Amino acid sequence: MQSSKPILYVFAISHYCEKARWVLDNHEIDYELRHVAPGEHAQIASKLGAPHSSVPFLSVGGTVIQGSAGIINWAENQPGSEQKRLSPGVELEQCAEIEKRIDDVAGVHIRRYYYSEALVEYPETVRPVFTRDLRFPKNLMIRLAWPKIRKIMISRMDLGGAQGAESEQIVATELDCIDDLLSDGRAYLVGGRFSRADIAVASLLSPLALPPEHPVYNNLRHPPKLARQIAEWDDRRSLQWTRQTYTKHR
Ligand SMILES: N[C@@H](CCC(=O)N[C@@H](CS)C(=O)NCC(=O)O)C(=O)O
Structure with a gap:
């Protein structure tokens, strides 16, 4: 209908x-x-x-x-x-810059970093998240086609050990930039109020921060190497801020 x-x-x-x-x-x-x-x-x-x-x-x-x-x-x-409204009246340019960078860089490399380990080495931990909201028979279809889907995703996103390591470095650099931006203890990235930059950064960092308020990631498990790295990154302001932003606004 x-x-x-x-x-x-x-x-x-x-x-x-x-x-x-x-x-x-x-x-x-x-x-x-x-x-x-x-x-x-x-x-x-x-x-x-x-x-x-x-x-x-x-x-x-x-x-x-x-x-x-x-x-x-x-x-x-x-x-x-x-x-x-999520677009600040002033500092609009800075807001757009932050959103574009997180979309184009961290968003892409966090995905490649996660999948390079999870989908390559532990594909059965990824499938339930992909299928969790699909109704039968689509759910069954994905289960049956999973090996083929996995292969296509590995090729399209260029996943693998070296690629994952490269993306990890890029993600670390991007987190440094966001940590710097938040180093004065500000609650919001731009203009002193909740904006689209906050939603963009918090949602794109959420696969690392796994905030409990996230509607899907309460079900996501990090593969072991990524989990070890996240534990090391745990006191980063960017990841703590992501969790706080979810608690306050999601
Ligand atoms: N910059 C885009 C990125 C969207 C994107 O990369 N979507 C992925 C899923 S995370 C996708 O649909 N990939 C499959 C495809 O491109 O066919 C946005 O902000 O919406």
């Missing part, structure tokens, strides 16, 4: 999808959350006329908005959203 509400298409495991979901929740938008299976997502995106295959995308009144940043822009422009 056709829904009149906006429909947000997501992979449960995706931190970019969490960013979009958080924004729609923050703005109290009445939307339908639709979990899609890998493969199916590309077919739906193409049917809706989205330019790329990636989730998240939002289908609203015959148009499609793809990408978490575009979905924030859309939410910010909905009637009645003034009280919930």
